Amino acid sequence: MSQTASEMNAKVLIVEDEMLVACEVEAVLGDLGHQVVGIAPDLDTAMELAAQPIDLALVDLNLRDGLTGPEIGMRLCELGNVAVLFVTANPRILGEGIAGAIGVLTKPTDEASVKAAVDYALRVKAGDRTVRPPQGLRLFRRAA
Template sequence: MSRPALDVLIVEDEMLLAIELEHLIEEAGFHSLGCAMSSDEAVTLARQLNPDLALIDVHLSDGPTGVDVARRIAKDCGGVALFMTANVKRLPDDFAGACGVIGKPYSGHGVKSALSYLAICLTVGHAPGPAPAGLTLAPAYADRWGVVDTLT
């Protein structure tokens, strides 16, 4: 079985982390669409590029606007957001419409495993099993994808 395609937008204002994420995305066999450092840039790029997945930090160059970006990408662009943040406790209960979160610091292996898992979920509409270590699914997406074990 071939790997599902996945176009990923990075929303991260720390350039070294953005470059690392871009490398991990490509190494996992997916396509990086580029990087946005602010909320307006993120939404503009999402509208133009229609990513399958947006990796979003909570704190961007224009402040703690990542939660708003996730909501706007889900509502206005039809994309799926995944938070990548050290501020997991700052996420709202509904995850702002995002499919989940990977807490920082993260490992390269953890990011690649999460991307592969999410590619399957997004392509076939259900999870291949429990989420890999390091990925916490939002309750709405766990229900949507039929994930029973959502231990955090």
């Protein structure tokens, strides 16, 4: 029987420079039983926080230090054990996506969409191939 995201108690990194948005996402993740390992407003902070075990990263594109979200997502994917979901108002910047990342959720979003996207990402990371992507989450092409 596959676990739901709330049963997984994941460690999540939030990469977001708008503190109100980051705190709202942190509250949603807490409601799901996940542990937020930190909130990173820029590339340097994200990479520092990525030194600890992380299951999932929610990454905005435009941060305090500019358009560094795509690079952060790429670096996190290269770690090999982090599921990456982008959450941005500018999804077109990502084009066809970042290799290894799951997909993108377009802002503004609501609590239910964030919960569904997090659940989906964690289930995919755990190897569940039966899970269907939630509405509003645009998946990136997977390498065959």
